[in-house]
Amino acid sequence: xxxxxxxxxxxxxxxxxxxxxxxxxxxxxxxxxxxxxxxxxxxxxxxxxxxxxxxxxxxxxxxxxxxxxxxxxxxxxxxxxxxxxxxxxxxxxxxxxxxxxxxxxxxxxxxxxxxxxxxxxxxxxxxxxxxxxxxxxxxxxxxxxxxxxxxxxxxxxxxxxxxxxxxxxxxxxxxxxxxxxxxxxxxxxxxxxxxxxxxxxxxxxxxxxxxxxxxxxxxxxxxxxxxxxxxxxxxxxxxxxxxxxxxxxxxxxxxxxxxxxxxxxxxxxxxxxxxxxxxxxxxx
Amino acid sequence: xxxxxxxxxxxxxxxxxxxxxxxxxxxxxxxxxxxxxxxxxxxxxxxxxxxxxxxxxxxxxxxxxxxxxxxxxxxxxxxxxxxxxxxxxxxxxxxxxxxxxxxxxxxxxxxxxxxxxxxxxxx
Numbered sequence: 001x002x003x004x005x006x007x008x009x010x011x012x013x014x015x016x017x018x019x020x021x022x023x024x025x026x027x028x029x030x031x032x033x034x035x036x037x038x039x040x041x042x043x044x045x046x047x048x049x050x051x052x053x054x055x056x057x058x059x060x061x062x063x064x065x066x067x068x069x070x071x072x073x074x075x076x077x078x079x080x081x082x083x084x085x086x087x088x089x090x091x092x093x094x095x096x097x098x099x100x101x102x103x104x105x106x107x108x109x110x111x112x113x114x115x116x117x118x119x120x121x122x123x124x125x126x127x128x129x130x131x132x133x134x135x136x137x138x139x140x141x142x143x144x145x146x147x148x149x150x151x152x153x154x155x156x157x158x159x160x161x162x163x164x165x166x167x168x169x170x171x172x173x174x175x176x177x178x179x180x181x182x183x184x185x186x187x188x189x190x191x192x193x194x195x196x197x198x199x200x201x202x203x204x205x206x207x208x209x210x211x212x213x214x215x216x217x218x219x220x221x222x223x224x225x226x227x228x229x230x231x232x233x234x235x236x237x238x239x240x241x242x243x244x245x246x247x248x249x250x251x252x253x254x255x256x257x258x259x260x261x262x263x264x265x266x267x268x269x270x271x272x273x274x275x276x277x278x279x280x281x282x283x284x
Numbered sequence: 285x286x287x288x289x290x291x292x293x294x295x296x297x298x299x300x301x302x303x304x305x306x307x308x309x310x311x312x313x314x315x316x317x318x319x320x321x322x323x324x325x326x327x328x329x330x331x332x333x334x335x336x337x338x339x340x341x342x343x344x345x346x347x348x349x350x351x352x353x354x355x356x357x358x359x360x361x362x363x364x365x366x367x368x369x370x371x372x373x374x375x376x377x378x379x380x381x382x383x384x385x386x387x388x389x390x391x392x393x394x395x396x397x398x399x400x401x402x403x404x405x406x407x
Contacts, residue, residue, distance in 0.1 A: 185372075192368030199388055227371040232364060232386035232393075 011107035027099035176209035184220035208239030238267035296328035328397035334365025364393035
């Protein structure tokens, strides 16, 4: 083993119980929430084991990206993912890792009492290693939060464009939220598939929930309508609010002969008429 | 090279495309159809593309030109059974196939054509 690794090994195995106690007391000082503090002892033990393993395998203390540290990295990744899921902040999670400096420095000082220069070098190496571990923890934390956000975005996207059967041969898509290219793609795919599945000849796209319609949004709508027509069905756009109508006229957007209605009710009424349905209300 | 069979049903010609449409095959279809329309004095042509999962711009243009050719010769073309993925691709390619009539399936396509026949005071 390299000299520095041997030194670290001595520190880590000297008095493991005291080491852990000192670490945990430093870590929980930052005000970890109660549930997180419960798993702290096991987390610390696992991290300590992985550190000892890596140090004894002669891992290079200055290169945390090496394969020799892979177990430590995965322990830290798991730690940050579970803390993220429990709602702990990135600061709290990385502070848990940084807190190991206390027992580590204390141990090094004890062993190297007589040689200050040597002690300084060792403490520097220890500090850099722990910093890198904390950085790794913070980065993994960020990434898992981003994953959660991405997954929620995807769910939101899927939830907000349901295709509903309004009548025999009439489908409706109530659009909620801004219409961007990914949303358009989703709507096109699900609507067109449903058209084929149900053999519906008419689709009503209701844009009451779409806040603004600019030329880009209009393009997306037109793309969807063109695709519907290509397949042999037709489309009515409903839910045109007054401001939207004004914007469309002001921007000079050509709706290419698509029938538009102010409300879903009007669109349905038209759809039924086209389908040859006649409704009567007997006089009361 | 496989030529796509053309069936006659009343006053209409029926074409079902079951194989991948290579450029040559598409051109051959255009030729064959033109001949058959003339030979049978057909008034309607129905092309079923429900088995096609991919339609490129060449095929798109062939369909548009078959539509034009049929029209000039007095027949109406209806393309049926376009799959959603194909429709999306054509739209992305900017091919809206203007002037080509479409229907969801063969049944509706035939209804469209016979409706046309009736309105023309057909046989």
